[in-house]
Amino acid sequence: xxxxxxxxxxxxxxxxxxxxxxGVVGGGAVMLAPxxxxxxxxxxxxxxxxxxxxxxxxxxxxxxxxNCTGCVDACNTxxxxxxxxxxxxxxxxxxxxxxxxxKSGKDTSLPMMCQHCAEPPCVDVCPTGASFKRADGIVxxxxxxxIGCRYCMMACPYKARSFIHEPLHDQKPWAPRGKGTVExxxxxxxxxxxxxxxxxxxxxDKKQKGALTFGDLNDPGSDISKKIEQLQxxxxxxxxxxxxxxxxxxx
Amino acid sequence: xxxxxxLLMVGxxxxxxxxxxxxxxxxxxxxxxxxxDFMRRNHMALLKHQRDETVHDGLRTKKYSxxxxxxxxxxxxxxxxxxxxxxxxxxxxxxxxxxYVAVKLDCFECHAELGE
Numbered sequence: 001x002x003x004x005x006x007x008x009x010x011x012x013x014x015x016x017x018x019x020x021x022x023g024v025v026g027g028g029a030v031m032l033a034p035x036x037x038x039x040x041x042x043x044x045x046x047x048x049x050x051x052x053x054x055x056x057x058x059x060x061x062x063x064x065x066x067n068c069t070g071c072v073d074a075c076n077t078x079x080x081x082x083x084x085x086x087x088x089x090x091x092x093x094x095x096x097x098x099x100x101x102x103k104s105g106k107d108t109s110l111p112m113m114c115q116h117c118a119e120p121p122c123v124d125v126c127p128t129g130a131s132f133k134r135a136d137g138i139v140x141x142x143x144x145x146x147i148g149c150r151y152c153m154m155a156c157p158y159k160a161r162s163f164i165h166e167p168l169h170d171q172k173p174w175a176p177r178g179k180g181t182v183e184x185x186x187x188x189x190x191x192x193x194x195x196x197x198x199x200x201x202x203x204x205d206k207k208q209k210g211a212l213t214f215g216d217l218n219d220p221g222s223d224i225s226k227k228i229e230q231l232q233x234x235x236x237x238x239x240x241x242x243x244x245x246x247x248x249x250x251x
Numbered sequence: 252x253x254x255x256x257x258l259l260m261v262g263x264x265x266x267x268x269x270x271x272x273x274x275x276x277x278x279x280x281x282x283x284x285x286x287x288d289f290m291r292r293n294h295m296a297l298l299k300h301q302r303d304e305t306v307h308d309g310l311r312t313k314k315y316s317x318x319x320x321x322x323x324x325x326x327x328x329x330x331x332x333x334x335x336x337x338x339x340x341x342x343x344x345x346x347x348x349x350x351y352v353a354v355k356l357d358c359f360e361c362h363a364e365l366g367e
Contacts, residue, residue, distance in 0.1 A: 049309035134309060142306045143361055171363050173318055178361030193309050 042195030051135040054118075055187055055245060056217040057201070058224050058233060059110055062250035063211035066098050066109035071212065074203030075113075078188065079175040084166065091162035091177075093185045094200055099251070108251055111200065111212070114139060114160040114185035115236070115244030122152035122161065131182075137217075137245050138187050148180040157237050160184045187214070217245065279323045279330060284314050291348075294320075298358075317358065320345075322366035338364040 043050070075081065075094045083090035094113035100106075116139045122131045123139065130146035133139050141152075141161075153161045161184040164177060171177050174190040188198035196202075201212040215224035227233075233247040283290055285297075297315040304310040313319045324344035327335050336342035338359045341350050349356040 043309075045311045045313065047310070048304075132307065134307065136309070140306065144302060144306070167360070171361065173321075173363040173367060176361040176363070181361070189309065193311050 043193065049134050049136040052218060054137040054217040055116065055192060056137070056215065056224060057246045058213040058227055059246065059248045060211045060231070060250055061108050061110040061248055063209050064109045064111065065209065066107065068207065068209065069096055070203040070207045071111050071200035072096060074199040078199035080170065080172040089165050091164060091183060093162070093183070110248060110251060112158060115158050115246040116187060117245070118243035119241065121155040121157070121242065125151040125155040127151065138189055140186055140189065141182055141184065143176065143178065143181040146181040148182065150182060152182055157240055279326060317362060318366060325365050327365040327367060335365050
């Protein structure tokens with residue numbers, strides 16, 4: 001069920017480089033300092049995002065606690081999503097969803113965010129090209145060209161996007177946000193480009209839950225690929241054929 | 252309007268001395284990434300080019316990045332211990348010229364107005 005890109009030359013080069021670098025640094029994840037774990041060696045600053053990589057996330061709902069909001073809090077802090085105490089319109093990049101099955105009585109809790117689809121409907125409907133998918137599969141909004149029409153919000157089946165209604169101040173340097181534009185989870189692209197993991201994953205690990213795994217779906221050796229091989233996982237609304245980068249187990 | 256402003260900037264050329272002295276102490280580095288004259292005329296092109304590469308391709312080179320400019324020209328903690336200037340005040344490095352030449356500056360409606 002894994003999403004594999006055709007074996008292109010650049011993909012092979014990337015794999016070769018990754019293996020070489022992994023050998024140099026002693027393999028696997030590298031703990032640089034408390035809270036800064038490199039899952040892979042950072043890409044050089046002047047190298048573009050690679051089409052050989054497909055960033056993805058695995059959510060193990062069985063490990064997700066319904067009254068834990070660690071991932072949501074970490075996201076809000078990381079990107080300065082302060083809100084105005086108006087839940088209907090405040091920006092929300094990740095949210096907790098509690099699901100109850102009345103027949104079995106089973107309760108499930110899971111985080112829901114941009115699913116970073118391979119066939120993103122938000123990109124299809126965007127009239128200005130502001131909604132786009134990066135070569136490595138991360139779906140973003142280029143706010144320089146976003147006109148705030150909110151078609152993408154309507155098109156997204158996961159309700160993943162937010163519109164900024166009011167002027168903002170004191171934005172984080174790594175997360176520019178402004179009135180009149182749409183935004184959503186970026187997979188913490190600023191961290192990923194520096195070789196790090198998203199803030200939600202880090203927060204979940206810190207709480208010893210380990211419900212979130214982030215990594216390269218195209219790399220058979222990555223933690224996420226190995227887990228997906230072993231666990232029964234699925235896409236939410238797989239019937240839509242969007243091929244999301246986020247997979248769930250235990251739902 | 253923009254053309255007029257650009258012409259004005261070109262015409263005025265090196266005569267931005269009105270606030271050169273004021274800004275001198277806010278730049279942390281010895282030397283800008285390009286010559287001053289070049290930067291006065293072309294900083295917007297450099298920034299626009301960099302922003303597209305960064306957002307769409309994930310290139311994170313620092314030379315022409317907005318954050319790079321701000322880290323030097325509008326640091327959150329100025330080396331002389333003074334309060335950092337907000338973009339509304341006109342004391343901000345960018346606002347100083349943009350107010351003078353009446354060119355609307357909307358970078359900071361989204362971007363942080365101070366460096367690190």
